[in-house]
Amino acid sequence: xxxxxxxxxxxxxxxxxxxAGALLAVGELPPEHTIVLVGRTAVIQEELDRxxxxxxxxxxxxxxxxxxxxxxxxxxMSDRPTTAIRGKPLSSMxxxxxxxxxxxxxxxxxxxxxxxxxxSSVFLLKLHHGLTRPAIAAMIPTLRRPVVLVDAGAxxxxxxxxxxxxxxxxxxxxxxxxxxxxPAVGLLSNGEEEEKGNSAVKExxxxxxxxxxxxxxxxxxxxxxxxxxxxxxxDVVVCDGFxxxxxxxxxxxxxxxxxxxxxxxxxxxxxxxxxxxxxDYSDYGGAPLLGVKGISIISHGSSSPRAVKNAIRxxxxxxxxxxxxxxxxxxxxxxxxxx
Amino acid sequence: xxxxxxxxxxxxxxxxxxxAGALLAVGELPPEHTIVLVGRTAVIQEELDRxxxxxxxxxxxxxxxxxxxxxxxxxxMSDRPTTAIRGKPLSSMxxxxxxxxxxxxxxxxxxxxxxxxxxSSVFLLKLHHGLTRPAIAAMIPTLRRPVVLVDAGAxxxxxxxxxxxxxxxxxxxxxxxxxxxxPAVGLLSNGEEEEKGNSAVKExxxxxxxxxxxxxxxxxxxxxxxxxxxxxxxDVVVCDGFxxxxxxxxxxxxxxxxxxxxxxxxxxxxxxxxxxxxxDYSDYGGAPLLGVKGISIISHGSSSPRAVKNAIRxxxxxxxxxxxxxxxxxxxxxxxxxx
Numbered sequence: 067x068x069x070x071x072x073x074x075x076x077x078x079x080x081x082x083x084x085x086a087g088a089l090l091a092v093g094e095l096p097p098e099h100t101i102v103l104v105g106r107t108a109v110i111q112e113e114l115d116r117x118x119x120x121x122x123x124x125x126x127x128x129x130x131x132x133x134x135x136x137x138x139x140x141x142x143m144s145d146r147p148t149t150a151i152r153g154k155p156l157s158s159m160x161x162x163x164x165x166x167x168x169x170x171x172x173x174x175x176x177x178x179x180x181x182x183x184x185x186s187s188v189f190l191l192k193l194h195h196g197l198t199r200p201a202i203a204a205m206i207p208t209l210r211r212p213v214v215l216v217d218a219g220a221x222x223x224x225x226x227x228x229x230x231x232x233x234x235x236x237x238x239x240x241x242x243x244x245x246x247x248x249p250a251v252g253l254l255s256n257g258e259e260e261e262k263g264n265s266a267v268k269e270x271x272x273x274x275x276x277x278x279x280x281x282x283x284x285x286x287x288x289x290x291x292x293x294x295x296x297x298x299x300x301d302v303v304v305c306d307g308f309x310x311x312x313x314x315x316x317x318x319x320x321x322x323x324x325x326x327x328x329x330x331x332x333x334x335x336x337x338x339x340x341x342x343x344x345x346d347y348s349d350y351g352g353a354p355l356l357g358v359k360g361i362s363i364i365s366h367g368s369s370s371p372r373a374v375k376n377a378i379r380x381x382x383x384x385x386x387x388x389x390x391x392x393x394x395x396x397x398x399x400x401x402x403x404x405x
Numbered sequence: 406x407x408x409x410x411x412x413x414x415x416x417x418x419x420x421x422x423x424x425a426g427a428l429l430a431v432g433e434l435p436p437e438h439t440i441v442l443v444g445r446t447a448v449i450q451e452e453l454d455r456x457x458x459x460x461x462x463x464x465x466x467x468x469x470x471x472x473x474x475x476x477x478x479x480x481x482m483s484d485r486p487t488t489a490i491r492g493k494p495l496s497s498m499x500x501x502x503x504x505x506x507x508x509x510x511x512x513x514x515x516x517x518x519x520x521x522x523x524x525s526s527v528f529l530l531k532l533h534h535g536l537t538r539p540a541i542a543a544m545i546p547t548l549r550r551p552v553v554l555v556d557a558g559a560x561x562x563x564x565x566x567x568x569x570x571x572x573x574x575x576x577x578x579x580x581x582x583x584x585x586x587x588p589a590v591g592l593l594s595n596g597e598e599e600e601k602g603n604s605a606v607k608e609x610x611x612x613x614x615x616x617x618x619x620x621x622x623x624x625x626x627x628x629x630x631x632x633x634x635x636x637x638x639x640d641v642v643v644c645d646g647f648x649x650x651x652x653x654x655x656x657x658x659x660x661x662x663x664x665x666x667x668x669x670x671x672x673x674x675x676x677x678x679x680x681x682x683x684x685d686y687s688d689y690g691g692a693p694l695l696g697v698k699g700i701s702i703i704s705h706g707s708s709s710p711r712a713v714k715n716a717i718r719x720x721x722x723x724x725x726x727x728x729x730x731x732x733x734x735x736x737x738x739x740x741x742x743x744x
Contacts, residue, residue, distance in 0.1 A: 208662075209666070219595060222595060222601075222602065222603040222604075223604050254651060255651075256558060256651060257650075262561075263561065264562045265561075286650075286651070286654050287652060287653065287655035287656075287658065288654040288655065288657060288658040289658075290655060290658070291655070291661070291662050292658065305651075306603075307595070308594075308595050308602070308603045309647070311595035311596075311625075311626065312593060312594075312626040312648060312652065313626060313652065313655060314626065315626030315627040316626035316630070316652060316655070316656070318626075319626065319627040319628075319629070319630045319631065320630065320659055322630070322631070323547075323548055323630050324663055326548060327548070327681065328680060331676060337670060341666050341667060341670040342666065
């Protein structure tokens, strides 16, 4: 049984996308799971009514599994992260995360201001013992199976110790959410040899060898899409959030290039859409903010209803697999063994 | 008139690729340009004879434009960079760069050990005044026109001042080699806002505003392939060599993904090859090591004859455009104005 709070006011397409995404989710998820939409009640109700008029049966069956919690204020995409907590305590994001901190819900999902969600999540949910920062885990579609990239953008300047923390967090994520036992962890660098890397990466390499993880060494940019180098499988790619952000945004721009060039060459849009189906970002929907004592799922600002629905599914899986307990235990264990 | 020294022993496919590439180059270039193949004379001569047997007329017309300079030793791909100068003074790389330093040739091209080529180039040719490091300029094919990425891998830990140096170097390169007047320079970051970036990038942003370049601000990973953000064109992307290396290697792995998925979906190999022709790395062939007082062109270790030929063409263009003088003057000017 998972109770998921969804920020109904967050994202470029709110409230439409979060509300429609919640309806899609209750249609797909087993009946024990429920959703709390957080935001301006009148606006949310209006959107629910509008959608009920389009699909009366779906809306009726969903009604007793979706509730609303009032939050009169909204954090804008342009607001500074600290504004969220200090300036807008009645915003949908802060109210939603407080519901989670008070254990009224088991997870929080938002397509709103990412910086504000990170800051509020750390402030309200707190970090697990032994961590200095949270990290975003993004899923990268590859030729074989998705690879987890941590950090995808939460931290721009990272120490070697923080890179090791990301490796631990990513490892639990891959195990719990992707069902990969003993996930293979690679450290992104500018060469496979252990002496390659910037100073933080070189130091992290040394620490990772003794971290008790399935560390396969450095991996290069070219190893990601093949989901592994010559040395075998790859489940988790560790990098700082600056590199992670640049790489992910670059990757997201590749489909447009492919589509434009190939449709110009006469390949049909249908064939391309079908072929690259698994590469659609909204298949994954949400990237969890790992390291906080709770489940805070970050969605793209431009999330479609389908993307929000999938973000909710990621949240449910995180709750069901008890990912958060596992992270706490893994970090506690690491702290003990490294003393 | 350009005299180009080519490392006949450098690269995974040497001596075949460098020798065949030199022959292709003299076939294409105007007759005033000549090539010096540097390496083991007997091996090079044997390869020239073999190619002459295949194409007698091409070889005959080329004979008086290709000469050989003996260098008995070879730097292996696995040798440490410093080994080159200290341990192998008679290697093809060191002998070739010494020819250039002595002004016997105007440029040097190699597909050999990149680290050794960088170290030897800095040691033998020296850096331009005001520079602390050289940088590699790589050409990235995009939907519109190629974009220059500096640094593509020469420096893993970079200061803000070094990022500004890369911007100056890349700007002259785009102007002289790509013929772009007043090239638009973007700083790669994790957001367009000037406050985004790791600490070196944030500091570099401030310096670039007053650097006398056509600085368009931060660009994101997604702006590269569209050759520009909403703000307009983009000619030069500045980043540290760690990020540049990861990004380039990632990009180089994308075609395999596209080809595998689309041929599995029934699209013909021919159509794909034709559509993505301009995206073939060997179209560019060589990335110049900018900042040294000379022209040192770095080619992929796996360069084909066509790639070597194109690297020679890049060298010729650099000589003809007097790129090196321009870099020296631009840096001298920058040094004066910033005092």
